[in-house]
Amino acid sequence: MSAAFLPELPQLMVEDQVRAALLEDLGRAGDITSNATIGPDRQATAGMNCREAGIISGLPLAETAFRLINPAIRFEALVHDGARVEPGTMVARISGPARGLLSAERVALNYLMHLSGIATHTARFADAIAHTSAKVTCTRKTIPGLRGVEKYAVRCGGGSSHRYGLDDAILIKDNHIAVAGGIAEALRAAKAFAGHLVKVEIEVDTLEQFQVVLDEGADVCLLDNMGPDTLLEAVAMNNTRDRGRITLEASGNVNLDTIQAIAETGVDYISTSKITMAAPTLDIGLDMAIT
Helix, strand or coil: CCHHHCCCCCHHHHHHHHHHHHHHHHCCCCCHHHHHHCCCCCEEEEEEEECCCEECCCHHHHHHHHHHHCCCCEEEECCCCCCEECCCCEEEEEEEEHHHHHHHHHHHHHHHHHHHHHHHHHHHHHHHCCCCCCEEECCCCCCCCCHHHHHHHHHHCCCECCCCCCCCCEEECHHHHHHHCCHHHHHHHHHHHCCCCCCEEEEECCHHHHHHHHHHCCCEEEEECCCHHHHHHHHHHHHCCCCCCCEEEEECCCCCCCHHHHHCCCCCEEECCHHHHCCCCCCEEEEEEEC
16 A cells, blocks of 8 residues: 555654553563663664565554664664565664664564554455455454554555444444344434434344345444345345445455455445454564674
């Protein structure tokens, strides 16, 4: 993905998070290994090198880790977030006080490896459905405290971001429907409550339930655990709706083996927690030299 189309990660958003990670690592006494073995005036240079192919994400957090440890450290990004890289690619060059480089190394790499892993895994899903109009989207299944940056990583990999929390869209799930007394009742209450900029989405798992949604109206309908044949029927029903199409999101049993068939039914979005919760880290190392 072009860096121009990625959301920016302002320092204000990431600095507290990175600072907390550094404090966790430094503990009560700081980096006693570097302090014991490296002189305070020793300078070093280092390269962050990819050891496997993937999509880069998290460079702003890596840069922040080094800067917070020691503002004298210089961090030069050699690629941009969202870039596809091959094994052996150097993604950043860092130089400055050696103690600081060593103290910030693990936190910087943890963020970069984790987020690049999410971006890379997302790209596998996005590439599998690139011939369709469907978009793969993430969910709220994220590591606590990392939702914003994990969703940023999904964007780096070519995915779409679902709602960020409970407050930016109404998503009526099966348990809401059960307590509210039914699909029609839940939708009427939600539309009466929502402001004009708040979208309303509702989950169904049968075509009979979907017909109620078509009759009542919603901005988005989540078609849960429907096979491709059933999804095709839902898309056809939606396309003939008198009041215009509802945006359709498919979910459930989504993996790299199933996502292409789901996308080819004509749904608009395919949501899966696997792009955040099941993504392996991307292998990135930091190689250092004394100057």
